Amino acid sequence: MTRTADLRQHTDTRERILDxxxxxxxxxxxxxxxMRMITGRAGVNLASINYHFGxxxxxxxxxxxxxxxxLNQERLHALDRFEAEAKGAPLKPHQIVEAFFGVSLCMAAxxxxxxxxxxxxxxxxxxxxxxxxxxxxxxxxAVVVPRFKQALLRSLPDVPPDEILxxxxxxxxxxxxxxxxxDALQLMAEYELEETDPExxxxxxxxxxxxxxxxxxxxxxxKAKEKGSRRAV
Amino acid sequence: MTRTADLRQHTDTRERILDxxxxxxxxxxxxxxxMRMITGRAGVNLASINYHFGxxxxxxxxxxxxxxxxLNQERLHALDRFEAEAKGAPLKPHQIVEAFFGVSLCMAAxxxxxxxxxxxxxxxxxxxxxxxxxxxxxxxxAVVVPRFKQALLRSLPDVPPDEILxxxxxxxxxxxxxxxxxDALQLMAEYELEETDPExxxxxxxxxxxxxxxxxxxxxxxKAKEKGSRRAV
DNA sequence: GTCTATATCATGATAGAC
DNA sequence: GTCTATCATGATATAGAC
Numbered sequence: 001m002t003r004t005a006d007l008r009q010h011t012d013t014r015e016r017i018l019d020x021x022x023x024x025x026x027x028x029x030x031x032x033x034x035m036r037m038i039t040g041r042a043g044v045n046l047a048s049i050n051y052h053f054g055x056x057x058x059x060x061x062x063x064x065x066x067x068x069x070x071l072n073q074e075r076l077h078a079l080d081r082f083e084a085e086a087k088g089a090p091l092k093p094h095q096i097v098e099a100f101f102g103v104s105l106c107m108a109a110x111x112x113x114x115x116x117x118x119x120x121x122x123x124x125x126x127x128x129x130x131x132x133x134x135x136x137x138x139x140x141x142a143v144v145v146p147r148f149k150q151a152l153l154r155s156l157p158d159v160p161p162d163e164i165l166x167x168x169x170x171x172x173x174x175x176x177x178x179x180x181x182x183d184a185l186q187l188m189a190e191y192e193l194e195e196t197d198p199e200x201x202x203x204x205x206x207x208x209x210x211x212x213x214x215x216x217x218x219x220x221x222x223k224a225k226e227k228g229s230r231r232a233v
Numbered sequence: 234m235t236r237t238a239d240l241r242q243h244t245d246t247r248e249r250i251l252d253x254x255x256x257x258x259x260x261x262x263x264x265x266x267x268m269r270m271i272t273g274r275a276g277v278n279l280a281s282i283n284y285h286f287g288x289x290x291x292x293x294x295x296x297x298x299x300x301x302x303x304l305n306q307e308r309l310h311a312l313d314r315f316e317a318e319a320k321g322a323p324l325k326p327h328q329i330v331e332a333f334f335g336v337s338l339c340m341a342a343x344x345x346x347x348x349x350x351x352x353x354x355x356x357x358x359x360x361x362x363x364x365x366x367x368x369x370x371x372x373x374x375a376v377v378v379p380r381f382k383q384a385l386l387r388s389l390p391d392v393p394p395d396e397i398l399x400x401x402x403x404x405x406x407x408x409x410x411x412x413x414x415x416d417a418l419q420l421m422a423e424y425e426l427e428e429t430d431p432e433x434x435x436x437x438x439x440x441x442x443x444x445x446x447x448x449x450x451x452x453x454x455x456k457a458k459e460k461g462s463r464r465a466v
Numbered sequence: 467g468t469c470t471a472t473a474t475c476a477t478g479a480t481a482g483a484c
Numbered sequence: 485g486t487c488t489a490t491c492a493t494g495a496t497a498t499a500g501a502c
Contacts (some may be wrong), residue, residue: 045469126420166437167441173407173410173411176406187362206451207451209445215444218439280487282478
């Protein structure tokens with residue numbers, strides 16, 4: 001149970017399994033990753049997954065929980081700091097984006113301890129959720145999402161709430177691809193791209209996100225199909 | 234071999250298999266989708282997949298090829314039309330975005346004949362490519378990507394080429410999430426979202442993409458790590 | 467806690483009758 | 485072209501010795 005995250009190689013069997021599973025899930029997906037592959041890479045016995053986690057599904061949940069609760073706390077803390085500075089005034093969009101996506105990119109920048117791998121997994125999972133994973137993610141995000149949503153609503157009072165939600169969703173997509181990164185981009189570029197420097201990625205992604213978030217609304221009838229009062233809670 | 238795409242239910246066994254595989258691949262991924270699931274949904278015999286396609290991998294490729302070649306042709310035609318109008322002048326960013334993403338969204342709007350399903354599959358696959366799928370996608374995009382890349386370079390001469398590639402990549406991510414749509418968004422919204430009206434989606438996504446594409450560059454040193462002449466071919 | 471051995475089941479693929 | 489029956493393999497999970 002020690003939380004001292006040594007670099008690279010964990011000695012604890014539990015952590016070794018989690019590390020191996022995390023990286024294999026990214027490359028092959030949950031169901032295509034067998035327990036033999038996981039225990040093989042972790043250098044532990046096949047039966048140890050069931051001993052430590054009970055089942056493969058429980059292992060999947062632990063892979064997420066291990067990092068996601070911490071990540072969401074950091075996102076909230078970042079938001080807290082900005083709101084403390086603002087003293088009740090609405091935040092600026094770039095602060096909210098910084099709090100959520102900056103922290104995310106920060107975790108994605110950690111290649112040694114697996115943060116990068118995890119963020120790729122998270123982005124991939126968000127659009128391809130198995131039933132029980134979706135349920136699980138919804139619970140993990142239950143605290144974070146409303147906070148950021150409200151901050152955005154206050155920050156952009158002229159933009160319809162639905163529009164803000166969608167744009168946040170688009171930003172998640174852009175970030176997901178950003179972190180998936182060179183592997184997928186290489187498919188497009190004929191020449192070899194530079195290594196993914198975390199800071200460079202942030203300098204690239206952030207302006208894009210803000211540009212999209214603050215883009216002028218489409219011309220006519222953003223609320224064409226009005227349906228009574230449709231306001232986010 | 235008839236290309237008359239009847240609505241809904243195909244009578245041809247081949248097409249029935251392709252339809253079933255397409256939708257199952259979206260929901261469960263390639264490897265988690267068994268041939269029994271596919272033939273079961275298609276209402277055909279288990280052995281027919283191997284008879285008609287030879288293997289499961291070959292089936293996967295056929296699922297993509299069936300729609301992707303057509304889609305890429307449409308994207309090129311749209312670009313051709315704009316360039317014909319422009320008579321040698323550089324296109325405007327919104328035209329290029331319209332040509333690529335407008336056509337994509339148009340296919341994604343087709344829910345009856347499976348275009349929507351396919352576009353979700355394509356977006357999911359782009360960041361989670363099995364080895365042979367990646368190879369295959371690279372071939373399919375070999376013609377389209379350079380054309381659009383060059384159009385963007387001409388359209389935005391002040392933006393470094395690498396930056397343009399990345400922003401195109403980000404746009405793909407935003408579109409992928411946009412099409413994945415309500416399923417994933419619902420995870421975030423506490424209230425029930427409206428149905429995904431295709432036109433509404435386009436009105437939402439397009440301004441976001443353009444805002445991101447044309448966003449001002451990050452302040453200092455966009456090319457901090459210069460490495461000789463790094464120009465796209 | 468770790469390991470071997472094994473039970474049970476689903477998978478991709480094929481052979482061969484019709 | 486379609487179907488049944490079947491093979492070989494690999495999956496998750498567990499029982500029980502150490």
